[in-house]
Amino acid sequence: MAEILVSMRYDGPERTIAERAYRLLREDIISGALAPGLKLKIEMLRARYGLGAAPIREALARLSSDHLVKLEGQRGCEVVPMSVRDARDIGNMRKLLEVEALRISIRNGGDEWENALAAAFHRLERLERTIDQGIGDLAEWESLNHQFHKALVAACDSEWLLRMRQLMFDQHERYRRLSRVKTVATRDISLEHRALFEAALDRNAEKAVTVMETHIGRTTDAVLQSFAPGERALAR
Amino acid sequence: MAEILVSMRYDGPERTIAERAYRLLREDIISGALAPGLKLKIEMLRARYGLGAAPIREALARLSSDHLVKLEGQRGCEVVPMSVRDARDIGNMRKLLEVEALRISIRNGGDEWENALAAAFHRLERLERTIDQGIGDLAEWESLNHQFHKALVAACDSEWLLRMRQLMFDQHERYRRLSRVKTVATRDISLEHRALFEAALDRNAEKAVTVMETHIGRTTDAVLQSFAPGERALAR
DNA sequence: GATCCTCAAAATATCGATATTTTTATTGAC
DNA sequence: GTCAATAAAAATATCGATATTTTGAGGATC
Known part of the structure; x- marks a missing residue:
């Protein structure tokens, strides 16, 4: 599968699905497409982006260190609220x-x-x-x-x-x-x-x-x- | 399994194995137990900490946003070198x-x-x-x-x-x-x-x-x- | 009416297996 | 001896299934 990826801020080729998930989620959070405070359920994200659960989990982990999503053990995660x-x-x-x-x-x-x-x-x-x-x-x-x-x-x-x-x-x-x-x-x-x-x-x-x-x-x-x-x- | 976790800088209870993996890896990188530049192979870390691959991958993803490990798609990851x-x-x-x-x-x-x-x-x-x-x-x-x-x-x-x-x-x-x-x-x-x-x-x-x-x-x-x-x- | 159980449903976290990619080793040609 | 091509081995990334935990609804008790 050689899919061409286009991005406004193209930052090098994406070698893994996890990287793509990271970029997509990141853009959707910054742009507001995923609202502040929104609960991010894996199943919902799977459907939205058409990706597997594992890469999405990995992307969420990275985003939590970027402080764009809040990750709470055993209780899922949400888009970091704004104030x-x-x-x-x-x-x-x-x-x-x-x-x-x-x-x-x-x-x-x-x-x-x-x-x-x-x-x-x-x-x-x-x-x-x-x-x-x-x-x-x-x-x-x-x-x-x-x-x-x-x-x-x-x-x-x-x-x-x-x-x-x-x-x-x-x-x-x-x-x-x-x-x-x-x-x-x-x-x-x-x-x-x-x-x-x-x-x-x-x-x-x-x-x-x-x-x-x-x-x-x-x-x-x-x-x-x-x-x-x-x-x-x-x-x- | 109710294992008691002791840590020098205890920061709240760890609800998931992934969080534990994150803490352990973080401490070992900061303390130097995992040397700068060291290639972090999943199998090696699995053996070292006695944890599954999935939580370790998640921990590595978070550490990459903390800039403690460098994550290169399809080519594994390493402890961020020092200079x-x-x-x-x-x-x-x-x-x-x-x-x-x-x-x-x-x-x-x-x-x-x-x-x-x-x-x-x-x-x-x-x-x-x-x-x-x-x-x-x-x-x-x-x-x-x-x-x-x-x-x-x-x-x-x-x-x-x-x-x-x-x-x-x-x-x-x-x-x-x-x-x-x-x-x-x-x-x-x-x-x-x-x-x-x-x-x-x-x-x-x-x-x-x-x-x-x-x-x-x-x-x-x-x-x-x-x-x-x-x-x-x-x-x- | 409020509080506490209990049990089912939903969601998360983790494992084991598989597919894909990279790295290493080998062979053959020049 | 060097280089290139190729095959085998190792490592990574991903999937699907399972185990664990939380959530929420409904009833029993005070």
């Missing part, structure tokens, strides 16, 4: 890590980094213009936004910092998606992206950090705002 | 997170926190005196040291920060164990613990942070020295 408190916590942690990685990246980045960053920024800005006109693809924006932020910190030489930054980025994305931040004007965000880009190329770390903190804070605020009224429903 | 670069990275990250958690904890801590901290410090100091006399138990020291550091940051209200701090603490411990830091005089470390304790109770965050940075840096240096004699930790 205002958690959203705030994640926002703060993302700030801390993203800013640190950005500082290092700006200090270390060479020509190659600048070029990749410019390319990522260009792609993102082009799409943001079409979104302003109401014809852009939101999933595509998520992807390019992700790539731009990754390009910003790509020259950071701390693997652990990048790993944790990524973890917080993904967790933050889950909240962003849930609260449908698309209603917030993209124009502001687009301007922030440009400011980030220019500060980075100018090697103006302090300026970049300030913008980044505003940028993340704004996103978190939007999440919290659309979250607070209906908190009860989300907490299960 | 000078990684040791330095972990030391820096531990500094960043521990210091941040400490600041918050000192700001938020109440009476209850002070009491628990004093108790943890007292237990640790008492043991350190016996170790100075050459009659102390090193495993016991690991445990009390762990508890003291945990008590310091216990009043931090960011779950994510505490989670990541713990991750780095464990990773750091793995390096500390490998390099047998016991040869380093415990007297200095003991003095640092006292300084940390007093600064925390004085609510002198800046002082506490300075001591903590020295404390972690010293440990990292010791690790690096016994790892690659000659090479030195460079300020990042």
Whole structure:
């Protein structure tokens, strides 16, 4: 069986069914397709994805270490619930890590980094213009936004910092998606992206950090705002 | 089968064999009993722990998200290798997170926190005196040291920060164990613990942070020295 | 009416066997 | 002697079935 797998964020070939299960579950949790607090019964997942029980169990085990599912011995597992408190916590942690990685990246980045960053920024800005006109693809924006932020910190030489930054980025994305931040004007965000880009190329770390903190804070605020009224429903 | 499980860091009852496998493997990797780079063959682990293959696979999956084992599709898995670069990275990250958690904890801590901290410090100091006399138990020291550091940051209200701090603490411990830091005089470390304790109770965050940075840096240096004699930790 | 049993139904966790893939060893050609 | 092709061995990944545990409904007791 040689099935071609397509993924928005293709990350190397999947050699096992367990890896595929991991990716599928991960995407469905982050995108919100599997709601926070939802009980994840093996039989239900087997039917949903058409996979065996063993690979699914393995995927759930990995996701529990990623803190996307809660695994309770003999009592099955559920999608980790969301809360205002958690959203705030994640926002703060993302700030801390993203800013640190950005500082290092700006200090270390060479020509190659600048070029990749410019390319990522260009792609993102082009799409943001079409979104302003109401014809852009939101999933595509998520992807390019992700790539731009990754390009910003790509020259950071701390693997652990990048790993944790990524973890917080993904967790933050889950909240962003849930609260449908698309209603917030993209124009502001687009301007922030440009400011980030220019500060980075100018090697103006302090300026970049300030913008980044505003940028993340704004996103978190939007999440919290659309979250607070209906908190009860989300907490299960 | 009602077997009593004893663990140095007992963390609630284990309801499944998979959880036990996870704990056992985790301890053996951190303690160095399973050497870095070692190929982890299922059959070998089955024999070692007397457990079935399924729970072991599940444990390995979780450990791969903890970055203690590397899982490569269809090619088995191995204990994550160690390197000078990684040791330095972990030391820096531990500094960043521990210091941040400490600041918050000192700001938020109440009476209850002070009491628990004093108790943890007292237990640790008492043991350190016996170790100075050459009659102390090193495993016991690991445990009390762990508890003291945990008590310091216990009043931090960011779950994510505490989670990541713990991750780095464990990773750091793995390096500390490998390099047998016991040869380093415990007297200095003991003095640092006292300084940390007093600064925390004085609510002198800046002082506490300075001591903590020295404390972690010293440990990292010791690790690096016994790892690659000659090479030195460079300020990042 | 509330609390405590008991028993059946559902779900989870684990085992043993099998299919698939990778690794190792062997052979034959150049 | 080296390389390539191939066959055998080992290891991994997955499935299907079974054992164990939890959950929930219905009745008996206070």
